[in-house]
Amino acid sequence: MADVKVLVEGGGTVGDTDTVKVGAGIKPNTGTLNIEGSTDIVIGDTANARRVKVGTGAAAQTVAVGSTDSTSTLSLVGGTGGVSMTGVAGSPFTIGDPGTTAAITVGQSTDTNTINVGNANTAASKIQTINVGAGTGVTSGKSVVTVGSLANGSSLTLQAGAGAMKLDTSAQNGAIDIVSGTGTISIGITNPNKLVQIANSASGNQGLLLGSSSGTSYTTISGGSGGVALTGAAGAPYTIGATNTTAAITVGQSTDTNTVNIATGATSFAKTQTVNIATGNANATSNVNIGSGPGTLTLGAQKVSNPGSTLVFYSDDNSASDSSAKVTFSTSGLGKIKLNNGSNIPYNTTGNGYLLLPNTSSRPTSGSSGGGALSVGSGALYWMGTGGTEHQIAAAGPHCGVCGYDFWRVAAVNREWHAWHMECAHCGTVYSGGPDKVHHLLSEEQKCEYVQSNMGWDELLAVWEGRNSEKVAYVKKHPPAAKQGSKP
Numbered sequence: 001m002a003d004v005k006v007l008v009e010g011g012g013t014v015g016d017t018d019t020v021k022v023g024a025g026i027k028p029n030t031g032t033l034n035i036e037g038s039t040d041i042v043i044g045d046t047a048n049a050r051r052v053k054v055g056t057g058a059a060a061q062t063v064a065v066g067s068t069d070s071t072s073t074l075s076l077v078g079g080t081g082g083v084s085m086t087g088v089a090g091s092p093f094t095i096g097d098p099g100t101t102a103a104i105t106v107g108q109s110t111d112t113n114t115i116n117v118g119n120a121n122t123a124a125s126k127i128q129t130i131n132v133g134a135g136t137g138v139t140s141g142k143s144v145v146t147v148g149s150l151a152n153g154s155s156l157t158l159q160a161g162a163g164a165m166k167l168d169t170s171a172q173n174g175a176i177d178i179v180s181g182t183g184t185i186s187i188g189i190t191n192p193n194k195l196v197q198i199a200n201s202a203s204g205n206q207g208l209l210l211g212s213s214s215g216t217s218y219t220t221i222s223g224g225s226g227g228v229a230l231t232g233a234a235g236a237p238y239t240i241g242a243t244n245t246t247a248a249i250t251v252g253q254s255t256d257t258n259t260v261n262i263a264t265g266a267t268s269f270a271k272t273q274t275v276n277i278a279t280g281n282a283n284a285t286s287n288v289n290i291g292s293g294p295g296t297l298t299l300g301a302q303k304v305s306n307p308g309s310t311l312v313f314y315s316d317d318n319s320a321s322d323s324s325a326k327v328t329f330s331t332s333g334l335g336k337i338k339l340n341n342g343s344n345i346p347y348n349t350t351g352n353g354y355l356l357l358p359n360t361s362s363r364p365t366s367g368s369s370g371g372g373a374l375s376v377g378s379g380a381l382y383w384m385g386t387g388g389t390e391h392q393i394a395a396a397g398p399h400c401g402v403c404g405y406d407f408w409r410v411a412a413v414n415r416e417w418h419a420w421h422m423e424c425a426h427c428g429t430v431y432s433g434g435p436d437k438v439h440h441l442l443s444e445e446q447k448c449e450y451v452q453s454n455m456g457w458d459e460l461l462a463v464w465e466g467r468n469s470e471k472v473a474y475v476k477k478h479p480p481a482a483k484q485g486s487k488p
Contacts, residue, residue: 213242357381363390365415369445387446389414400424417441 035041044052055063066074076083085093096104107115118130133145148156158165167176178185188196199208211219221228230238241249252260263275278286291297360375367388375382379396392411399406402424409425419434439447449463 367416387414387442387449388416400427400429402429403427 044050054065055061066072087093095106106117107113118128120128122128132147133143135143137143148154169176188194199206210221211217232238240251251262252258263273265273267273278288280286357374357376359379360377363375363377363382364373364384365388367384367386369386372386373384375384380392381394382390383393384390390413392408392413395406395408395411397406400408403426405424405426407425409423411422413420414434417434417438419438420432422431423429424431435441451460451463455463
């Protein structure tokens with residue numbers, strides 16, 4: 001059958017219920033109905049409330065609206081009742097042609113408005129999948145997706161339920177950048193009681209970089225009473241500080257009572273734990289300070305069940321022209337240096353329990369107000385007090401001219417006074433010499449150290465222990481006589 005052209009003209013009045021059917025006599029599937037006009041074709045353009053139906057029959061319908069020719073346009077408009085595109089449960093909805101190069105815009109209002117995509121309440125046990133820019137590019141094809149705006153106070157919320165949220169670039173090894181201007185980037189700060197994991201994959205090689213070395217950048221890692229732990233595999237090295245760091249590296253800066261532990265783990269039996277502090281370049285200068293204030297400093301190697309523990313104080317200078325290398329033990333005030341609480345002190349690896357004090361090439365020749373000096377000469381042990389008198393504590397010579405022994409009960413020499421007194425414990429011979437009296441050679445402090453025959457126990461103990469204020473008070477109250485005491 002040939003195409004049928006029908007012209008319908010006229011009309012009734014408002015309220016008429018007449019029905020006009022166009023093409024009602026055409027046999028199904030046998031022809032085409034064309035409605036044409038030289039200018040506008042208007043359907044349902046009067047001010048009456050009505051429904052305008054196109055292609056709503058019960059049979060399978062294919063409805064084409066609009067043209068792709070030249071600059072053709074298509075507008076679908078609606079009032080407050082809205083514009084709706086609906087279909088059956090299995091109907092697909094497509095906006096845009098595979099060859100489209102122009103922009104596809106959904107929502108372009110410049111006023112306050114809401115754009116919902118996949119925003120229905122999904123029914124129980126159902127899954128709603130929303131893909132945005134998830135196509136698979138062919139060869140070098142790619143998708144560039146922008147979500148959100150940088151304008152003014154714009155905000156973006158990405159949220160997920162128990163199924164979690166995933167940012168994934170693993171297929172092409174791409175980067176994930178979270179960028180902010182001067183604002184704060186926060187991860188996991190809203191709800192309490194959670195675990196925040198970063199680069200915690202159980203497989204593959206992960207690299208994690210926190211912070212920046214640019215300008216005045218800083219990095220803070222904080223923890224509550226649960227602690228802060230740096231852990232890794234058994235063979236993982238840990239490094240704090242760069243090779244070119246010139247600023248201070250601080251481990252533990254609390255001003256309250258606290259404990260800082262370094263290498264205090266219980267080393268397994270037959271295992272060795274090595275702790276190195278300032279053991280870098282042997283040709284560089286390293287200053288190591290340990291201990292401050294009135295507390296206790298303990299350095300030790302404790303032998304429990306694993307023998308062979310050793311504590312070594314070592315100083316070396318490889319320069320043939322400079323012998324400044326030394327190990328110094330120092331204390332101030334009434335502080336004390338105690339070696340091993342009186343027990344044997346191993347000196348070498350042969351197991352012989354002794355402390356070796358080497359011979360002093362040049363023993364002190366005068367006393368020091370800062371303390372006394374302990375030294376060894378030719379194997380003999382000497383002590384020199386502040387007054388310059390040197391006492392031989394343990395003899396290794398000289399020998400008594402009468403009996404030949406070096407068993408000295410007393411052996412004292414003062415180089416400043418050119419005086420000596422020695423008593424042989426074997427034969428009783430006494431050797432002495434020097435000025436008869438040396439009161440005029442004593443300092444004011446030494447004059448407060450007089451032992452006087454009229455002293456009581458407390459006064460004598462004050463002199464013996466060097467309690468200066470008590471010594472001065474007694475001497476002022478009891479000036480020493482010109483001659484007192486008696487020679488043995």
